[in-house]
Amino acid sequence: MPTAAVDDDDFQQILKQTRQFVRTVVVPREPEILANDEVPEDLRDQAKEMGLFGYAIPQEWGGLGLDITQDVELAMELGYTSLALRSMFGTNNGIAGQVLVGFGTDEQKAAWLEGLASGKVASFALTEPGAGSNPAGLRTKAIRDGSGWLISGEKRFITNAPVADLFVVFARTRPADDDGPGIAVFLVPADADGVEVGTKDAKMGQEGAWTADVRFTDVRVSDSALIGGSEDIGYRAAMTSLARGRIHIAALAVGAAQRALDESVNYAATATQGGTPIGNFQLVQAMIADQQTGVMAGRALVREAARLWLTEQDRRIAPSAAKVFCTEMAGNVADLAVQIHGGSGYMREVPVERIYRDVRLLRLYEGTSEIQRLIIGSNLVKAALRKQ
Template identity: 70%
Template sequence: MADAEVTDDDFRVILAQVREFIAKEVIPREGDIARDDRIPDEIRRAAADMGLFGYAIPQEWGGLGLDLVHEVELAMEFGYTSLAMRSMFGTNNGIAGQVLVRFGTDEQKSTWLPRIASGEVVASFALTESEAGSNPAGLTTRAAREDGRWRIDGAKRYITNAPIADLFIVFARTRPADESGPGIAVFLVPADTPGVTVGPKDAKMGQEGAWSAEVWFDGALVDDAALIGGSEDGGYRAAMTSLAKGRVHIAALAVGCAQRALDESLTHAATTRQGGTPIGDFQLVQAHLADMYVGVESGRALVREAARKYVSGEDTRVAPSAAKLYCTEMAGRVADAAVQVHGGAGYMRGVAVERIFRDVRLLRLYEGTSEIQRLIVGGGLVRQATKEM
């Protein structure tokens, strides 16, 4: 069954509904989210009712079926508020859900994707380890055959949504890398599988309400049906493909965060006075605002172009990394400038730009650090130039 097309008119309605939901329901609760370190249940229920747990899942599996061009527009809205809200359903639509969408068997898809799209199941992407993060080739988690099943042993860290996950998408090495492939497979491991242990939620610098934790696998046994795609050698490709798409999404989130920081700064500059003069009249403040605006608009254009190239197949590697590199670094600069424009107020808890300053720092780390993005972009450009000689 092919996906029904989401037209631009359809999407405008979806986008308007999401924007209204964030403005009326989420932004007013940002303080509660930060204080309580959790997303309120009513926000979670409303997000599920709107289909946000499955906006990028194909319609045949119960999702909205948005492509990346539409998805980045939503992501820029998600970035405008607490990033924990997006994190709540981010892995379902992103790196966890997309591994199933692109590489799962029909049985695996029919079993899990409708429940993932509805929010009944929270899927978590268990890739990162103490010695393997941006480069999955360093994985040490093992999967070995034992009495006709797969035994998984190892430890994962910084796993988003682990404390509330119902399903882990687990990357494990089945053999040493050789000429036939990297020897990495991907398994579907329900959270209640004996031998799976989730640690306490991490205490992080920012993004309160977005929970992550370590996950240990100690002799966790799964059947052959848990091997995604039925192949031992698809894991590395699945990881790289899912991460590339996710990098465009993270770039769009960064643009949304930066836009919020700019808007907060503009309001502050227009309403705050020093010596009876609005600080927005001071040229050095205007210089900060101008640099922030240029960064936001440049990032927005880059994200949209990267999404277009990804969807068309023109560039699914260099453009996503370039967008993530620029936009996440830009968001950090904009957040820093926003605190500067706010002065002492920008350093106070409860002020939006203080939260944004802490929240955006993580964007330069997960789904591939800025350093890894530079290697991908630079290496890709060199290979392209070599081919053209």
């Protein structure tokens, strides 16, 4: 197994500090994040000081250098509170930052990674009105123009777009052919001419986690903006980065489910019906048992998927299996949490009401549950056919 850049003793300190930050500093301010649809600036500053904006960026570029097995442990802690906290720096460490880490040139890494690790924000601009979980339907175009490129197209639901410093933009340079899908990825500064960020989306949940549409109109970039210096890297970069990100999202779901479970147990132990704690009722105990079982299974699956990724044994099926199971599990656990709370669970500012809305998105972004099932099933069948 590859050696982690951060040894276990140091990582345990990072994990302890993150847990303390989440549970003693952020959790009490969840109502503020909910009411203002914004993570307070002082919490953002504390996250920067802790290195959270670059925890998965290699140390040589100013990050903490956590590997994927450490990433998921951290994500399970971050999932315990409002998912807006993790969203502030999630794209830096995940789908956007990992494109640079895994596929960027040394010059591209030097230009951007240290800034991202210290608090600048990168956005992953892949999704479009007609291309979501399957990038093959991409319509944004990059046309060769002299020594550079002109990029035009519209992206949708782009996380952190209103505060981004950099857009990692996927664009079609040619129709798909025998040589590949014809999708390249470009580094586009947010202040480049022709970049227009739309109004902040109003969403069902995840208040404080900002998304918006982004329009690119004849945005000129140089050849140095082409990730890896190759037109044919884009699709592979997207698929690799998304697969890694799916393990992270699965871990995030486990953290949110653990919070919903804890809220349920605490409520069951204190709320009474006819003078008896509702936790004494067997049907309530059965719901709590199902929650606990789901959380434990999800945690084990996430850790196994991260191990398989790190050792390069499975970077296709395991990430999708972890994401579909854990995000669906988190939805079930949150639903049971509302049920256990009864009418109180439907009231705004009760934690399980927020969790119920927050986790619903986890089954949609970075590949829907349906896409994950297709990936799992098709890869298993292809493997069986190859053996014939």
